[in-house]
Amino acid sequence: MLHSRLLSYVDEVARTGSIRKAANHLNVAASAISRQILSLETQLGTPIFQRLPKKLILTAAGEVLIGHIRQTLKELTRAQAKIEELKGLRRGEITVAMMSGLASNLVPGTVKEFRVANPRVKLNLTLFNTGAEIQSAVANGEADLGIGFDFAKDGNLTVLARAVGRLGAVMAPNHPLAKRSNIRLGDCIDYPLVIADGSSAIRPYLDAAFTRAAIDLQPVIETNAIEIMRHAAILDNGITFLTPFDIEFERRAGRLVYVPVRELGRDAQALMLIGHERGSSAIASLLAEMLKAMMREAVG
Structure with a gap:
């Protein structure tokens, strides 16, 4: 986690405007923060902080960098939360919206594999007649994942996987x-x-x-x-x-x-796996990965 530590150092100095204050907040030596920032500036070939008499402020390059740093730290926090969830007992409940033909043919093998690995997770498989109904269920939060054919584009949803099968x-x-x-x-x-x-x-x-x-x-x-x-x-x-x-x-x-x-x-149909654009829980993401593998295997 050395990389994330450096990002935290830069973020805290940018927030406080002071290496000393950042060191106090992070409970590390000020010299360690200063050394890491100087090393980063050397790698970048440009200063990221302007050293004023009583304050450090971001340079133009620093402003560009801090946006990336804060986004990375947010993503790291989300990833760590999902990892912690997976390290637990893997309890929970997942709802998958799908078309009936898939429920009786393509999906059962993956469901069985998932259940063997995650016996404490309850799976709800809800059948719909149309792709629009599946999309609505995922967009409204009624389902964690949706699987069906030729979904229309929807800004509330993200396509997790797509596989093309010809008639x-x-x-x-x-x-x-x-x-x-x-x-x-x-x-x-x-x-x-x-x-x-x-x-x-x-x-x-x-x-x-x-x-x-x-x-x-x-x-x-x-x-x-x-x-x-x-x-x-x-x-x-x-x-x-x-x-x-x-x-x-x-x-x-x-x-x-x-x-x-x-x-x-x-003439082809696109089998699509969709989720909400906000993302899924860790356990739903695990099922999604297994469904992706199933889709890849089905098209050979």
């Missing part, structure tokens, strides 16, 4: 198209298509892609439930269109595969 064809491993490295939309129309309905953020991408390809989209099932889309692909030799995020659990279990579709190559 592709999803099917069972024994499907005739499952071994292909990539396919076209025209390859899919001979099989039952299970499609997200008009309330889903996915649907506009699909409609546009089929229109560009001059193919009439004729699904056998339309639904707003990703769970139905996944199960139909597993059980009915069908094809659905999702991102890798939507099938992470089934992919790992060998129940579904993801095959890139050429016409969907430019």
Whole structure:
């Protein structure tokens, strides 16, 4: 903490205008403060204090430096508080707002890992239908973290992580198209298509892609439930269109595969982890780091 000690010396001298007064307040020798400040001025190549007969005042360079010093000291204090919180019993409560498809597929493994490491922390997983609802919950303090797709920009929120997943064809491993490295939309129309309905953020991408390809989209099932889309692909030799995020659990279990579709190559969804712009508690920040790792792994 030698660096933080020097910053405290400079800050206190700037506040009191005196090395002696600063030394008294900090309970250190005046000579130690003087020596450290002189050394810093030598490193900077310019004085940071103007020595008047009865007072020290900041030079122009000192004014620039003191702003940085005070911001650094504030950040250090916050970091120390979070570290102390983590060194404790790791108690507390975290609320995560998310979309239902993520709660049933991508997030559970991370939640289990977090619970094993932090058994005294209560986790509340609250499901919402839209990204706007998730953003509102985080902005209003109802949730510590939010995870969903394609959030709109909001000055009250900060994006903690972002991972892009492209739409592709999803099917069972024994499907005739499952071994292909990539396919076209025209390859899919001979099989039952299970499609997200008009309330889903996915649907506009699909409609546009089929229109560009001059193919009439004729699904056998339309639904707003990703769970139905996944199960139909597993059980009915069908094809659905999702991102890798939507099938992470089934992919790992060998129940579904993801095959890139050429016409969907430019259509992607951004999975985003958000928090309040004021920051999160230490224990919520720890969960956020684990969710970030999960997102990185999901996109390979």
